[in-house]
Amino acid sequence: MSKELLGNLELNRIYQLNVLDGLKLLPDNSVDLVVCDPPYGIDFNSNYRKNSTLKTTKGIANDKDNTLFLKEVIDELNRVLKDNSHIYWFTRWDKVSEQKPLLDKHFKVKNSLIWMKNNWSMGDLFGAYAGQYENILFAQKGRKLLNEVDGTKRHPDILQYDRVSPNKLLHSHQKPLDLLEFIIKKSSQEGDIVLVPFCGSGSECVVSKILKRKFLSFELEREFIETANKRLDCVED
Numbered sequence: 001m002s003k004e005l006l007g008n009l010e011l012n013r014i015y016q017l018n019v020l021d022g023l024k025l026l027p028d029n030s031v032d033l034v035v036c037d038p039p040y041g042i043d044f045n046s047n048y049r050k051n052s053t054l055k056t057t058k059g060i061a062n063d064k065d066n067t068l069f070l071k072e073v074i075d076e077l078n079r080v081l082k083d084n085s086h087i088y089w090f091t092r093w094d095k096v097s098e099q100k101p102l103l104d105k106h107f108k109v110k111n112s113l114i115w116m117k118n119n120w121s122m123g124d125l126f127g128a129y130a131g132q133y134e135n136i137l138f139a140q141k142g143r144k145l146l147n148e149v150d151g152t153k154r155h156p157d158i159l160q161y162d163r164v165s166p167n168k169l170l171h172s173h174q175k176p177l178d179l180l181e182f183i184i185k186k187s188s189q190e191g192d193i194v195l196v197p198f199c200g201s202g203s204e205c206v207v208s209k210i211l212k213r214k215f216l217s218f219e220l221e222r223e224f225i226e227t228a229n230k231r232l233d234c235v236e237d
Helices: 019-024 067-080 093-104 177-187 203-210 223-231
Strands: 013-015 032-034 081-091 108-116 132-139 157-161 191-196 214-218
Touching: 013 032, 019 067, 019 191, 019 214, 032 067, 032 132, 032 177, 067 093, 081 177, 093 108, 093 132, 177 203, 177 223, 191 203, 203 214, 203 223
Parallel strands: 013 214, 032 081, 032 191, 108 157, 191 214
Antiparallel strands: 081 132, 108 132
């Protein structure tokens, strides 16, 4: 991809910046789509798996008592997102009641999409039902119609995609490429700018490049930036 600037930042790059610092560098009304997989606010710590490619066992930054932090992120996302555009916000069922009002301040939340996985979380093995889904809050800034994908215009709000298998995880919250491909196709066109506020292992960036979208992302951990860049290098321009 050729070099192109958005404000003073180069598109199709992952910057080692705190997300709030990075977002403040972007111009108003400058991105076409936001796909945001933020820290859920659950104080998550990953467990090391012997056969996993997941390298880190430390917790996720800003993942505890983070309502104020997420509010500031959403305020900035509203500023940089163009009118008549979409935002996807990944979260967990028990955080929807906290995080949806933050989105409601700026956006019209149209759905709480259900990402149905092929297996379930551990949690309380005998005192609770096994969790088998995550929520994706889908919202609009203004009004934008969803695209037709694979010959279908209207899709259900339950999205069935296998999670990344534990032995292939590069990040504890890594989302499957086919799920990300679907939502990016539904809400953007070739050449659009996809903002990925929290890079992780770069799956949203990889899919954006595959689909010939431009992207911009932020990540604090150098290890994950290196992982994401290696994945991007494997995608043909």
